[in-house]
Amino acid sequence: MSISERDARSVWHPYTRHFDAPKFPVITGASGSYLHLETGEKILDGISSWWVNTHGHSHPFILNKLQDAAQEMQQVMFAGFTHPRAVELAERILALYGRGQGKAFFSDNGSTAVEVALKMAFQYWQNQGKRKCKLIAFHGSYHGDTFGAMAVSARGLFNEPFWPFLFEVQFIPSPIKGQAGVLSELSKLYALHGDEIAGIIFEPMVQGAGGMIFHDAELLNSVLSFVKERNGLIIVDEVMTGFGRTGKLFGSHHLQVPPDIACLSKGLTGGMLPLGLTLAADKVFAAFNSPELSRALLHGHSFTGNVLSSAVALASLELLLQDDTTENIRRISSSQREFSQRASHPLFHNVRSLGTLVAMEVGSGDGTYASPLKESLHQYFFERKILLRPLGNTLYVLPPYCVTDDELNYVHESILQLPRKLNL
Ligand SMILES: Cc1ncc(COP(=O)(O)O)c(C=O)c1O
Numbered sequence: 433m434s435i436s437e438r439d440a441r442s443v444w445h446p447y448t449r450h451f452d453a454p455k456f457p458v459i460t461g462a463s464g465s466y467l468h469l470e471t472g473e474k475i476l477d478g479i480s481s482w483w484v485n486t487h488g489h490s491h492p493f494i495l496n497k498l499q500d501a502a503q504e505m506q507q508v509m510f511a512g513f514t515h516p517r518a519v520e521l522a523e524r525i526l527a528l529y530g531r532g533q534g535k536a537f538f539s540d541n542g543s544t545a546v547e548v549a550l551k552m553a554f555q556y557w558q559n560q561g562k563r564k565c566k567l568i569a570f571h572g573s574y575h576g577d578t579f580g581a582m583a584v585s586a587r588g589l590f591n592e593p594f595w596p597f598l599f600e601v602q603f604i605p606s607p608i609k610g611q612a613g614v615l616s617e618l619s620k621l622y623a624l625h626g627d628e629i630a631g632i633i634f635e636p637m638v639q640g641a642g643g644m645i646f647h648d649a650e651l652l653n654s655v656l657s658f659v660k661e662r663n664g665l666i667i668v669d670e671v672m673t674g675f676g677r678t679g680k681l682f683g684s685h686h687l688q689v690p691p692d693i694a695c696l697s698k699g700l701t702g703g704m705l706p707l708g709l710t711l712a713a714d715k716v717f718a719a720f721n722s723p724e725l726s727r728a729l730l731h732g733h734s735f736t737g738n739v740l741s742s743a744v745a746l747a748s749l750e751l752l753l754q755d756d757t758t759e760n761i762r763r764i765s766s767s768q769r770e771f772s773q774r775a776s777h778p779l780f781h782n783v784r785s786l787g788t789l790v791a792m793e794v795g796s797g798d799g800t801y802a803s804p805l806k807e808s809l810h811q812y813f814f815e816r817k818i819l820l821r822p823l824g825n826t827l828y829v830l831p832p833y834c835v836t837d838d839e840l841n842y843v844h845e846s847i848l849q850l851p852r853k854l855n856l
Contacts, residue, residue, distance in 0.1 A: 485703030543576030631665030636683030679787025702748030
């Protein structure tokens with residue numbers, strides 16, 4: 433029996449309607465910008481394998497650091513112990529992120545980084561004897577699939593079975609250009625619930641899974657200043673926007689208002705191993721720094737502070753800061769910007785780019801995640817040996833930084849040929 437057939441018998445896949453799912457292609461290797469299929473074909477990874485892979489697959493520098501670490505130790509418990517790589521990673525990330533972040537809390541992925549941020553935020557207030565149980569989030573937000581992360585994500589198809597279990601969140605419009613009404617919604621919200629609001633959680637500059645919604649930096653700053661002036665905590669989810677994706681090292685580096693809590697994952701390890709970090713400003717940590725155990729953050733996971741994940745994160749950071757990578761980010765950003773300016777077909781709407789990301793809506797039909805166009809777009813690119821996985825009819829390209837000009841041009845040209853080839 434083939435691997436695909438065995439898979440169909442035994443494996444339950446994420447985000448998958450198995451009822452009529454086709455047999456999945458089998459990936460047997462990956463290097464640089466390419467995934468290698470069992471059939472011998474190579475597929476250009478136009479979305480960095482769910483946005484995690486920053487420097488390309490099987491990067492030899494990261495692999496070497498992984499091997500070195502693995503020979504020393506692989507995993508140690510992180511309560512009551514520490515190890516050099518976790519300490520160094522915390523120091524480096526805090527220095528790089530800046531903006532008043534003083535402590536790094538380790539976890540396993542983007543959703544856990546968000547869960548930890550939510551617990552920090554609610555307990556921050558509780559430890560000071562204040563009951564603030566409401567958070568603000570933007571319409572269309574997505575922050576992960578665990579319960580807290582689902583609660584601060586827009587209500588929709590993906591979390592509908594769990595609505596009765598999700599805590600209450602106040603959703604306001606995203607601060608996109610021309611949406612100044614968001615400020616009056618915010619002040620109405622504060623007039624009604626101001627005393628109960630713990631803070632705001634958002635992705636800085638771009639809401640990724642929600643449909644690559646781009647923010648207006650000035651408007652977002654006004655929203656954040658409003659919340660900050662009223663003592664609300666500013667929680668940034670940089671799971672997608674971190675590590676150069678938006679053209680700056682972190683999405684919040686586009687903004688004037690600094691966060692109190694920041695969530696990192698995905699590109700943190702260059703996409704080689706899972707890891708989450710939640711950064712906290714000194715004032716947040718201070719609220720937990722008490723002789724009473726009940727005021728401590730009593731949260732952890734078996735693999736918290738994993739040695740190998742820390743080692744690859746350090747290696748990935750080292751690569752990120754090299755001049756070559758900075759130049760690649762600049763090169764990809766200008767190619768994506770240039771493409772966004774010439775992709776002018778009536779089928780393409782709201783073509784936009786920020787840093788290494790370009791996005792657009794294709795057609796005018798159903799814009800939801802379940803849009804039937806999603807599958808035909810995916811298929812069209814796969815036949816051209818490109819991996820793109822549209823969010824509904826939102827098509828986007830977010831490549832690893834090793835992608836060459838020729839490879840990126842090939843993706844751009846394939847997009848431009850779409851209307852003719854799909855008869856749209
Ligand atoms: C902004 C954001 N936050 C959180 C998550 C959840 O991360 P993970 O899938 O690693 O749990 C994602 C995943 O796509 C994300 O895009």
